[in-house]
Amino acid sequence: MLPPIPCVEDYGISPVRGFLPSELPLQCLSHPVYDRWERIINNFQSLLLSKRLRAVIDKLPVIPAVHLETDTEWRRAYSRLPPSITYPLLQVSEYLELPPVATYAGLVLWNWKPLFLSDNLALENLSTLITFTGSLDEQWFYLVSVAMEAKGGPSIPLLLKAMQAARDNDVETVTKCLQSVAQTLDELGTLLVRMYDSCDPHVFYHRIRPFLAGSKNMKDAGLPRGVYYDDGSRQSTWRQYGGGSNAQSSLIQFFDIVLGVEHRPTGSKKDETSESEAEPGAAPKPRNNFIHEMRQYMPGPHRRFLQAVEGAANIRDFVEYNKSNQQLTVSYDACLAMLRSLRDKHIQMVSRYIIVKSRESRSMSRTRRESSPDEIPRGGTGIASIRYGRPEEAGSTQKKKKMRGTGGTALIPFLKQARDETGEPAIDAWARKLLMGGRRTEADAEIAFEDRITRAENLDADEPQIVGMAGAWDLEDAGGGLCAY
Structure with a gap:
């Protein structure tokens, strides 16, 4: 018996807004017991600037989450709690089925408001509820994703309709649905590049990105065991979590699942098995699929929805079976092409x-050291400290590290592989050849250019490590920040 086609309402998903909540996110918790939390949030940037945030938080009593009643209140608490209040943080995270860390859900899905209630959720009609820095750049960084979620939301019931139509052998309906989704994916790519309008790369790299890191792979930041979650009990433990990432967007993974796009562990090829790589008699090497791991950072209902869709997905097989229908085949391949284009724009x-800002930062640091070596600070710099020295001085036994994204994945190889895998299910032979990574894109050219400059300037030989909330801030070992589609 075939599994049922999921119903979006069963998983708290809006047929109009998609994974964005149907109710507007709360701007303030109603119960007076939480007024202290709200006062801190309202003065968050000022407390950071004056370096009084930790002192204020340390004086807070433990406030349990028992007075939170509606889902909107629970979401408000999850995305607004001061990070050191472990007890209520764990309560709220358990209720929402999320890890106790800043996730895509808290930073994006539940962190917005419309400027005008009568207008739609276009990018120009959105504002954030809270940011770390108070900058317009940080607001824009989150709001681009909110607008993309709103734009892509109607595609969810549309693709579920296509799945049902495929079961009914309704070629015409499947074709129309795919054509509409291809157009939406193209519009999502247009929205994504609007990031350049109001989010400056320098502000993002130096001011915003440190706050987006988690506690995973942060040994160089002084967190070899992660963060200690002290809830006042004997069960308090050290925990490690990845930072916020667009790989935690259920929308992008939904498109992958419905269209039949499969992602492998970074570095593995299609039809490659771990057994074939292992030495004779040796156990297969464990390999992690970063995209699947990111589902643990999604709200529980969204995670279960994706699992249900996986069990019922049938679009690719249906198109393959009816590949003689050129209009159907072209519509399906167009969806893959638009999704691949979206990922290519993200790589760029x-x-x-x-990558560019990392190279510029290291080049500037080297110039400053060479011109005024006695004036370069070597101690603390607020939330970070600076360490100098060649890699061999810090331990030449370590392998050369690569640029990491949130969660510890090798960033550029991961993104390129995810992009190229998007074209693999294409039905038409010519389309498959075009989409499977055989051509050099503008994003590939930019990355290659930056790599040549880095090698020419020999920045890897002697580089500073700015160690702080986001790990080691250099090209070879960085955590947190711009997210992975």
């Missing part, structure tokens, strides 16, 4: 916001 964005 990562290059400009992370």
